[in-house]
Amino acid sequence: MIEWNYHKTGALLTTGLLAGATACHEQPKTPDRPNIVYIMTDDHTAQMMSCYDTRYMETPHLDRIARDGVRFTNSFVANSLSGPSRACMITGKHSCANRFFDNTTCVFDGSQQTFPKLLQRAGYQTALVGKWHLESLPTGFDFWEILPGQGDYYNPDFVTQRNDTVRREGYVTNIITDDAIRWMDQERDPSKPFCLLIHHKAIHRNWMADTCNLALYEDRTFALPENFFDDYEGRPAAAAQEMSIVRDMDMIYDLKMLRPDRETRLKSLYEQFIGRMNPEQRAAWDAFYGPVIEEFYRKNPQGRELAEWKFTRYMRDYMKTVKSLDDNVGRVLDYLEEKGMLDNTLVVYTSDQGFYMGEHGWFDKRFMYEESMHTPLIMRLPKGYAAHGDIPQLVQNIDYAPTFLEMAGVEVPDDMHGESLAPLLRGEQPAEWRDALYYHFYEYPAEHMVKRHYGIRTDRWKLIHFYNDIDVWELYDLAADPAEMHNLYGKPGTEEVTADLKARLQALQEQYGDPVRFGPEHDKDMPR
Template identity: 70%
Template sequence: MTSKSTVNLICLTSLGISQLILTSCGEAQKEERFNIVYIMTDDHTAQMMSCYDNRYVETPNLDRIANDGVKFVNSFVANSLSGPSRACMLTGKHSHANGFYDNTNCVFDGSQQTMPKLLQKAGYQTAIIGKWHLESLPTGFDYWEIVPGQGDYYNPRFIKMNNDTIKEKGYLTNLITEKSINWLENQKDNDKPFCLFVHHKACHRDWLPELKYLSLYEDKTFPLPDNFYDDYEGRPAAAAQEMSIFKDMDIMYDTKMYNPQGATPLKSTYEAFVGRLDETDRKVYNDFYQPIIDEFYKKNPQGKELAEWKYQRYMRDYAKVLKSLDDNVGVLLDYLEQQGLLKNTLVVYTSDQGFYMGEHGWFDKRFMYEESMRTPLVMRLPDKMKQKAKGEISKMVQNIDYAPTFLDLAGAEIPSDIQGVSLLPLLKGEKPLDWRKSLYYHFYEYPAEHMVKRHYGVRTERYKLIHFYNDIDVWELYDLQEDPKEMNNLFGKEGYEDITNELKKELKRLQVQYNDKIEDKLQN
């Protein structure tokens, strides 16, 4: 599936793009080495991107990428959690193979082989700006400027390459874009192709909006998902989670209903976040939220009324944060176009995982269920590739595929230990007959925040088989064609014996292929 070419590198300086001489059947042919701009957000789900789903919001700038290129409609992650997902992207390997499997016990081993290091060896200049979230400092980048941990929406800190941590004035999403454009404008080497990673905190909890968008969506009532009041019948692992909008969403931290005399588990964290605003901006913030706070505590909603009130506040704040993100994607696209870079650049937009927007009554991610395993993925192709592929791509792809794709595009050798596969054939409009028929998933972070049980599983085009383990031993089987919302666990039901056995065999095959030794994990 991976295309590899024998190349002789000739450096040219036009538009900062090096060129290759590809030798094929004795004939030399010039072909450009493309730049790569990889934009990744945090917790942005396909339901909240209008080229995938227009029920909730419009995202015109994100949609520009899809409209001018390709949209993957079956894009998934290998572990729906921020740090592990980023490690999968950087290495092209599943969590057990790259060593970063959860956010509580792991530090990314920066000495290991990564895609940015391999791009450097292939003659690319590499840079990352924004969220890193892997505990160690970045390696494999000629330039980096990252936020500590999750980062702060308001007046954030940035860690520089000299290890200084500097507080800067502004809204984080805007600052990451400004810094990315500054690198492109003033710091990149025009004699090399480049790969720039633009990593946003948005749309991560606790959804603090840019001040100019505080009033946006306040007149909108978002439709309640059909399974908002899921009772989790036949799914004990789903019932045991702690990510319920009604029960677990913090009234101060998440919905901003601040009460100086009250107490919640995350009150002090919220105070620290909004305390980063200066006096003038804090007044703007307070003037907006205080009337909502007063009305909330006066009405004191309970039960279903409270659950649905929380849902509307959550959706509005999330959508506001997304609006700033979409604006900034537009700013970056406009810059690339104005500088003549779009015609030579692959622009990728994705998120580190999906997210629940009230489905099953939840927020957050972690589960192998569709809303969090699935992620948006759109790519704006360089001009010379546009005639080869455009529109929807339905093949199943995974975030371990990004590393080999970028290496393939760069004409670099793809190491045999990389577990993902290059998407370049799909981007060229090819229809490989031997494309993967299943995906492997493994989530490890338990016991931990939100208390989602450890589990692994296999997803095919129609079915999904999941095994929850550790302090539980429960299997779940779903027919995604007949039950796309995954409400009816078919495992153990009459008539599903054959498909269950087939999926267990496929699951075992993937575990052997990826060398994930499940027997060891089941005993710990």
């Protein structure tokens, strides 16, 4: 039996052992060809899921997946950016191999191998509903309906398989869930196993909540993270970003403080978003935000008071958007249970990356630092899989594709970079599981101006190299400095660990075929 405890920061821990983990117990037979429901959100960070962290909000339906299944405590992405992360997930390969490096210059090559194509060939029905964000149209799906680009929260457009664009009335998280349930209920072939990808726009910037949730959490205040006013000493790449809540979070686009006499860089874009609302939606929106706007400009906060106000407004809006997402995850679970499919379905919930909730003073992602490289990953397992509770091994989003294939009884191609998580889900403890992860971020110069960088993360250490128009290394002892505030690179006593990490980093680059070379001249090898 698993016993759940909370440690002092509120993150959920287990004190029990993974069920069936000992090799001396015979493992139950795994089910044949389970259904797969893969739910992925955008920018949902583990800090804002109560099965990981109870400081901020409750997510009872997501917690239900973790409570009834498994929670990965060391889950990471290979490139913390929406499109590249999705390409890594669907191919099982790092960006250097799937060739989708960034959101600004790349178009996904839909002719390449993906796990939906391999499942489809093996007799699975495959479907995708929601955000795609890979520029080309989806391939390998029997049914798909996607948001163009980032999509809209209110009355969004969808691109259909007929290659036409239709506008749907309502709130995007509800609509995506409606379409996913309708496909399972009315359009799929019930004689075949299926793999359904439910890809939400939520909780992407600019965190526009459903009208029914606008008034939630307005009584909540939040302590600033200890490093909210980080001065980035010894970390010039961290200092160069443009994702500061204080400096870069837009008063109108992000925080909705729209007044005709106020101009900001993103005002016109925000006006396009709220212009999509129907009269009832707009009336509810204005009824809520009108008094908030009036109070803000009357008080006219400045300095630290303004910083705290912006952080509070951001947190509340983010949480309201999560609330709708959590409710809709509950709808999917309830449908599967009602139809008797839950026990033969792998239900996966994750995000395309983590996100900053004020840590280092930031919002957004991109960096290899923990809050953005780490991503939540919880699963409810089909019958026959013995694992339950926490799984501590280092896993990455390149692992999802081989996992789904193995669980479906499909041979995993040798050229996939990821490792199947199926042994961990069976409750096994593989003796030779990976002990290091590789990361590479390419999108610079671009929005938020995070420098290009690559690096290696082990259970204790992280080594990062920022390059292109900068040549800076950073080394962190995650055990002693989990907030990554103290760059140890070049400090006396770190020579041995640095040399070892550099050797291991280069070995990973060679393993994955990444053409990076150490030194200032290596930018010539990188995609532009």
